[in-house]
Amino acid sequence: MAQHAILSASSASRWMSCPPSARLEQNYENKTSGYAAEGTLAHELGELGLMHNLGEISTRKYNSEVKKVESNELFTKDMPDYVEIYVDTCMEKVSEAKAKTPDALFKIEQRLDFSRWVPEGFGTGDFVIIADGTMEICDLKYGKGVPVSAVGNKQMRLYALGAISEFEFLYDIEKVKMTIIQPRLDSISTDEISVEELLKWADEFVKPTAELAFKGEGEFCAGDHCGFCRAKAVCKARADKNMELAKYDFQEPDILSSIDIADILGRADELIKWAKDVQDWALAQALNGEEFPGWKVVEGRSNRKWTDENKVGEILLGQGFLENIIYTKKLTGISNMETALGKKEVNRLLGDYIVKPQGKPVLVVESDKREVFNSAKTDFE
Numbered sequence: 001m002a003q004h005a006i007l008s009a010s011s012a013s014r015w016m017s018c019p020p021s022a023r024l025e026q027n028y029e030n031k032t033s034g035y036a037a038e039g040t041l042a043h044e045l046g047e048l049g050l051m052h053n054l055g056e057i058s059t060r061k062y063n064s065e066v067k068k069v070e071s072n073e074l075f076t077k078d079m080p081d082y083v084e085i086y087v088d089t090c091m092e093k094v095s096e097a098k099a100k101t102p103d104a105l106f107k108i109e110q111r112l113d114f115s116r117w118v119p120e121g122f123g124t125g126d127f128v129i130i131a132d133g134t135m136e137i138c139d140l141k142y143g144k145g146v147p148v149s150a151v152g153n154k155q156m157r158l159y160a161l162g163a164i165s166e167f168e169f170l171y172d173i174e175k176v177k178m179t180i181i182q183p184r185l186d187s188i189s190t191d192e193i194s195v196e197e198l199l200k201w202a203d204e205f206v207k208p209t210a211e212l213a214f215k216g217e218g219e220f221c222a223g224d225h226c227g228f229c230r231a232k233a234v235c236k237a238r239a240d241k242n243m244e245l246a247k248y249d250f251q252e253p254d255i256l257s258s259i260d261i262a263d264i265l266g267r268a269d270e271l272i273k274w275a276k277d278v279q280d281w282a283l284a285q286a287l288n289g290e291e292f293p294g295w296k297v298v299e300g301r302s303n304r305k306w307t308d309e310n311k312v313g314e315i316l317l318g319q320g321f322l323e324n325i326i327y328t329k330k331l332t333g334i335s336n337m338e339t340a341l342g343k344k345e346v347n348r349l350l351g352d353y354i355v356k357p358q359g360k361p362v363l364v365v366e367s368d369k370r371e372v373f374n375s376a377k378t379d380f381e
């Protein structure tokens, strides 16, 4: 995996919208999560699957390398099922490419250098295919956060630029396809752009914006992209935008109209996120000794717990209490069961015993893709 660049592809949507964030962020700690390490392991498995399918490694080598992955503490039984979706998707594209031309090129974990437009910019393309004037880039995202669309995706476009830089001298590439595969979210998204249009975007927008961002210049601009910014809790531009959002001109009479409430709902999400970021940040700083006038850190609520569960059980059984009173037995949840047994195995053995109940009603914006809640179907009050 790549070391961290100031203008990384994964944070492109942020620094392209708010160029000075790239340098401002440098002052704040980068907390990488265990999820990133899990993703790296899934990528390793995907790489092995592709190499094996493409005949780049023998079955023996593949099996021994997979064993190493399986011995990693982050490996879970459902990982191969999910990674298989990625490998199968790539292999379908391989078949299509081979059908187009026998000269198709396949590159796994290709380093992509897009520094022609972005200072020090590089990344890794999980799988790159070049066939008959079309270049295709596939990106595995193993997280199970939110579906990411490939349409207009800046990270994928930067990878595409890196791949064009790398291969343009050898191949005549006219069109780029970019696919994001998120197997745990059941999401595969593709976008397509002509090389001409991509280069125009790169020269006219990316290059000048990246130059500003690299120098820490340009206009601060708050928006959805603030969510992953390390400065999000202390950034003045974000605070200003939210304080502006919080201002509301109430009209007569004394009761809010449905139009007022709809307007407030539209602002609430962003305000809640921002307030939570500020609270979390302030607590972490206060624990480090920083003082906020009028505030102090205290112990939160806590629940009593047994110090030695075995001993407690022993005492109660000794006193003649029945086991079913002392112990509760609960079946592991479906997701955890899949992690432990594998997705396919859970489906094979228990598929008939899984239902998906109707979800609780939530209020969302009208543009949301989900169907309108059907209260006739439900037990909810």
Ligand code: SF4
Pocket (backbone or CB within 6 Å): 014, 018, 020, 021, 024, 220, 221, 222, 223, 225, 226, 229, 230, 231, 232, 233, 235, 236, 237, 238
């Ligand atoms: S929080 Fe938002 S506005 Fe502030 S620097 Fe980061 S991206 Fe820019």
